[in-house]
Amino acid sequence: GAVVSQHPSRVICKSGTSVKIECRSLDFQATTMFWYRQFPKQSLMLMATSNEGSKATYEQGVEKDKFLINHASLTLSTLTVTSAHPEDSSFYICSALDPAHYEQYFGPGTRLTVT
């Protein structure tokens, strides 16, 4: 299947700092990418839909000023958690929509820990 990478795989940051997570589609161009977060023992919750060249669409309850999404190219979307707090600690997963097959391919996830 198609490959989607995320970087970093793990990050620990101090409260109040910002963290950027990258999501790349490695073998197809993705005009649409998605960002999810998963709390322990819970489901994957869609945070936002990232559209190349336009503003992201956020799900209800997700603060767009806190979770900044940039999709500047067809293979890269970034999620920046601004002014991180311990409650932002979570597992963040991106996916990329393959337009040829209309399938989503998931990245390996990024574990964020805010101390």
Place this chain on the structure above:
Amino acid sequence: DQQVKQNSPSLSVQEGRISILNCDYTNSMFDYFLWYKKYPAEGPTFLISISSIKDKNEDGRFTVFLNKSAKHLSLHIVPSQPGDSAVYFCAASGTYKYIFGTGTRLKVLA
């Protein structure tokens, strides 16, 4: 409001037997359903999918059944293997967005 539900948080099955994981949904607009397998600290891995125009799809040891009238789908794994131990998520889609269930932790006992 949980549109996709997996009511069994965990399931234990003996190796070689059948594992049946269940999923219920509420939105009749969903027309595409998927099952993913997930290990801790990894992204989900696609297993099998089914379109609403079908009621069964099979791929090797994995079979997904869809009952549209009951808004219910299930994943059958047979025979179950210890390597199948993981958390399984069902997902439903009406557009390109996926709505995930809460997951079922499957443990296959050797």
